[in-house]
Amino acid sequence: xxxxxxxxxxxxxxxxxxxxxxxxxxxxxxxxxxxxxxxxxxxxxxxxxxxxxxxxxxxxxxxxxxxxxxxxxxxxxxxxxxxxxxxxxxxxxxxxxxxxxxxxxxxxxxxxxxxxxxxxxxxxxxxxxxxxxxxxxxxxxxxxxxxxxxxxxxxxxxxxxxxxxxxxxxxxxxxxxxxxxxxxxxxxxxxxxxxxxxxxxxxxxxxxxxxxxxxxxxxxxxxxxxxxxxxxxxxxxxxxxxxxxxxxxxxxxx
Amino acid sequence: xxxxxxxxxxxxxxxxxxxxxxxxxxxxxxxxxxxxxxxxxxxxxxxxxxxxxxxxxxxxxxxxxxxxxxxxxxxxxxxxxxxxxxxxxxxxxxxxxxxxxxxxxxxxxxxxxxxxxxxxxxxxxxxxxxxxxxxxxxxxxxxxxxxxxxxxxxxxxxxxxxxxxxxxxxxxxxxxxxxxxxxxxxxxxxxxxxxxxxxxxxxxxxxxxxxxxxxxxxxxxxxxxxxxxxxxxxxxxxxxxxxxxxxxxxxxxxxxxxxxxxxxxxxxxxxxxxxxxxxxxxxxxxxxxxxxxxxxxxxxxxxxxxxxxxxxxxxxxxxxxxxxxxxxxxxxxxxxxxxxxxxxxxxxxxxxxxxxxxxxxxxxxxxxxxxxxxxxxxxxxxxxxxxxxxxxxxxxxxx
Amino acid sequence: xxxxxxxxxxxxxxxxxxxxxxxxxxxxxxxxxxxxxxxxxxxxxxxxxxxxxxxxxxxxxxxxxxxxxxxxxxxxxxxxxxxxxxxxxxxxxxxxxxxxxxxxxxxxxxxxxxxxxxxxxxxxxxxxxxxxxxx
Ligand code: SF4
Ligand code: SF4
Numbered sequence: 168x169x170x171x172x173x174x175x176x177x178x179x180x181x182x183x184x185x186x187x188x189x190x191x192x193x194x195x196x197x198x199x200x201x202x203x204x205x206x207x208x209x210x211x212x213x214x215x216x217x218x219x220x221x222x223x224x225x226x227x228x229x230x231x232x233x234x235x236x237x238x239x240x241x242x243x244x245x246x247x248x249x250x251x252x253x254x255x256x257x258x259x260x261x262x263x264x265x266x267x268x269x270x271x272x273x274x275x276x277x278x279x280x281x282x283x284x285x286x287x288x289x290x291x292x293x294x295x296x297x298x299x300x301x302x303x304x305x306x307x308x309x310x311x312x313x314x315x316x317x318x319x320x321x322x323x324x325x326x327x328x329x330x331x332x333x334x335x336x337x338x339x340x341x342x343x344x345x346x347x348x349x350x351x352x353x354x355x356x357x358x359x360x361x362x363x364x365x366x367x368x369x370x371x372x373x374x375x376x377x378x379x380x381x382x383x384x385x386x387x388x389x390x391x392x393x394x395x396x397x398x399x400x401x402x403x404x405x406x407x408x409x410x411x412x413x414x415x416x417x418x419x420x421x
Numbered sequence: 422x423x424x425x426x427x428x429x430x431x432x433x434x435x436x437x438x439x440x441x442x443x444x445x446x447x448x449x450x451x452x453x454x455x456x457x458x459x460x461x462x463x464x465x466x467x468x469x470x471x472x473x474x475x476x477x478x479x480x481x482x483x484x485x486x487x488x489x490x491x492x493x494x495x496x497x498x499x500x501x502x503x504x505x506x507x508x509x510x511x512x513x514x515x516x517x518x519x520x521x522x523x524x525x526x527x528x529x530x531x532x533x534x535x536x537x538x539x540x541x542x543x544x545x546x547x548x549x550x551x552x553x554x555x556x557x558x559x560x561x562x563x564x565x566x567x568x569x570x571x572x573x574x575x576x577x578x579x580x581x582x583x584x585x586x587x588x589x590x591x592x593x594x595x596x597x598x599x600x601x602x603x604x605x606x607x608x609x610x611x612x613x614x615x616x617x618x619x620x621x622x623x624x625x626x627x628x629x630x631x632x633x634x635x636x637x638x639x640x641x642x643x644x645x646x647x648x649x650x651x652x653x654x655x656x657x658x659x660x661x662x663x664x665x666x667x668x669x670x671x672x673x674x675x676x677x678x679x680x681x682x683x684x685x686x687x688x689x690x691x692x693x694x695x696x697x698x699x700x701x702x703x704x705x706x707x708x709x710x711x712x713x714x715x716x717x718x719x720x721x722x723x724x725x726x727x728x729x730x731x732x733x734x735x736x737x738x739x740x741x742x743x744x745x746x747x748x749x750x751x752x753x754x755x756x757x758x759x760x761x762x763x764x765x766x767x768x769x770x771x772x773x774x775x776x777x778x779x780x781x782x783x784x785x786x787x788x789x790x791x792x793x794x795x796x797x798x799x800x801x802x803x804x805x806x807x808x809x810x811x812x813x814x815x816x817x818x819x820x
Numbered sequence: 821x822x823x824x825x826x827x828x829x830x831x832x833x834x835x836x837x838x839x840x841x842x843x844x845x846x847x848x849x850x851x852x853x854x855x856x857x858x859x860x861x862x863x864x865x866x867x868x869x870x871x872x873x874x875x876x877x878x879x880x881x882x883x884x885x886x887x888x889x890x891x892x893x894x895x896x897x898x899x900x901x902x903x904x905x906x907x908x909x910x911x912x913x914x915x916x917x918x919x920x921x922x923x924x925x926x927x928x929x930x931x932x933x934x935x936x937x938x939x940x941x942x943x944x945x946x947x948x949x950x951x952x953x954x955x
Contacts, residue, residue: 280769316530
């Protein structure tokens with residue numbers, strides 16, 4: 168990182184931290200009274216700038232809105248990322264719908280599960296080459312140029328979020344290279360996010376009228392996701408493991 | 422001249438064994454190439470069971486490798502002179518097993534051609550990366566150790582290098598065990614008992630492998646394999662190691678059973694899942710532990726032949742144990758939503774089937790063949806074989 | 821030694837051939853479909869020698885740091901150098917990447933993972949991505 172970058176990043180970090188400290192005591196008042204004031208952290212970055220540590224991307228999935236049997240997010244992911252969409256046990260699935268039944272009450276739920284973009288990602292800890300890494304803005308990725316395909320990250324991930332490419336691939340998208348012998352998982356549509364966009368699953372879910380997934384910057388107190396997390400009870404999957412996931416769920420006890 | 426080339430029949434047998442081992446290895450390399458060309462889709466592995474049969478063989482060889490060093494350390498670290506003549510073969514066995522195991526591990530990678538990447542990019546938080554350093558270090562230490570054992574002028578170093586080797590192998594096995602022990606999210610593995618369990622297993626498997634190497638090579642050279650007193654000691658030692666290993670396996674499962682959370686998984690491994698309970702009880706407990714103990718300790722049965730049979734059974738039991746440990750442990754689904762019954766297109770909440778394919782089995786066999794070849798060639802090239810009568814180091818064949 | 825010399829001579833021949841502008845001089849080198857537009861991001865001479873280093877440097881900026889629109893981006897190479905006929909850089913020895921790599925006898929494995937079709941491909945044939953064409 169060059170010194171200018173570093174200084175800028177530190178400045179952004181402290182600006183965000185300062186803003187956070189000022190805001191925390193009176194969040195609700197602040198929301199109503201200062202809705203228009205920008206605090207720096209939410210300034211969109213240009214695609215030519217590196218990802219910033221002052222941002223932490225995350226998603227909030229409202230399980231009460233997610234429709235059982237709906238696969239819009241899954242199909243959108245497959246389209247966006249050039250995945251074949253077949254579901255043999257050797258096929259990649261970056262996002263999947265899990266049907267749940269509460270063992271005590273019998274209540275049924277349906278939720279999408281993908282890489283949880285952990286703040287303390289076990290996959291990154293175990294990766295021998297450093298191919299699994301966490302970006303400054305919290306997105307966890309596999310650098311396919313250095314992945315040797317040992318699959319240790321798949322053993323370590325608590326969410327079965329990763330897939331191994333078991334066969335030669337075809338039909339890759341220009342922004343989403345993928346190939347045999349490497350491990351892959353949800354990238355949070357990083358190629359879109361870097362250009363100011365939103366992950367395809369989120370868009371598809373809204374387009375289908377469910378609006379069950381909110382995407383945004385968890386560090387920005389004014390983002391919709393941060394507000395929602397302040398207002399409703401949300402949970403991280405397997406919170407006991409303290410991986411501090413960027414993906415949160417509403418409607419599932421933690 | 423090596424003992425393996427002392428007679429024309431010994432020479433012929435040596436070349437035939439070498440040819441046979443090479444054939445198995447060649448077939449294995451072919452299988453690995455096939456797997457690489459087509460991807461892991463041609464194996465039984467999938468996104469649930471990501472480590473399959475090759476890992477069973479590889480981990481067996483690597484764990485046994487560190488245990489095989491034991492005979493040498495008993496000799497030079499604990500000053501048991503009776504074991505000293507066996508030390509060079511013990512070191513050679515370690516090198517051979519380790520190399521075979523690593524070969525399988527590497528050829529099973531998704532991108533084996535990127536080994537350079539693995540050697541140049543280290544993530545020091547990864548226990549895997551540490552293991553690569555530990556494995557390479559063990560090679561270096563073994564080379565030095567062997568040199569100090571075989572070259573009389575280096576003899577003064579033996580004690581120091583032997584101690585280093587001993588410490589290193591304990592750390593290495595701890596590291597191998599920790600590959601699994603650190604997987605906190607997996608019910609089958611997250612446990613502090615795994616590291617000592619692996620050390621106990623390594624003692625038993627390594628001694629068994631060493632015993633077989635010694636018998637085989639001595640037979641090839643037309644020598645008596647064992648001095649009777651020494652044989653009795655090795656036999657007892659093997660028995661004790663087998664019991665120690667069983668003890669840790671029992672402790673591991675007992676602590677799991679104690680936790681209500683783990684009950685369903687333990688039921689699966691010990692009682693209900695196919696084929697894991699059958700392999701664990703029939704393969705590891707009965708064939709790999711009980712029968713060998715009988716062969717080792719029954720006054721009527723015990724003898725070099727019985728010990729050799731026990732060693733073979735211990736090794737087979739080891740493979741059965743690892744199959745259950747590695748594959749059974751992965752087949753059990755992750756519990757992502759405690760308190761819920763889960764199902765999905767991605768095998769959530771469902772026990773996964775795994776059936777190994779021929780290529781991956783052949784690759785595993787290739788690891789054994791590679792170890793065999795290295796041991797055989799090493800024993801021919803170096804003055805490794807213990808002279809038939811113990812305590813006469815001067816009788817080592819002149820070069 | 822000898823192999824190194826032969827390789828060196830080939831590369832030299834290629835460089836010579838490429839640096840001379842006229843198509844006649846290309847006879848000694850691979851015959852490649854022309855680029856779709858404008859000048860390259862670097863001098864072609866430099867590019868021929870160092871494109872892999874540029875790509876490697878910038879790929880880390882994109883993959884690890886999230887910098888998009890880097891100067892040396894593989895997908896931009898493809899967009900510009902894809903054949904006008906089918907929008908690809910692989911497929912025959914006239915296709916830009918494959919043609920030159922075949923001529924220089926250097927293994928090309930980028931497209932085992934990366935798309936070899938331009939984003940702005942002529943719709944007709946671009947969709948068909950031929951498996952194994954990179955070999
Ligand atoms: S969910 Fe799994 S793959 Fe994603 S960051 Fe966490 S450990 Fe890594
Ligand atoms: S499979 Fe690739 S990303 Fe995963 S741990 Fe191994 S090298 Fe790292």
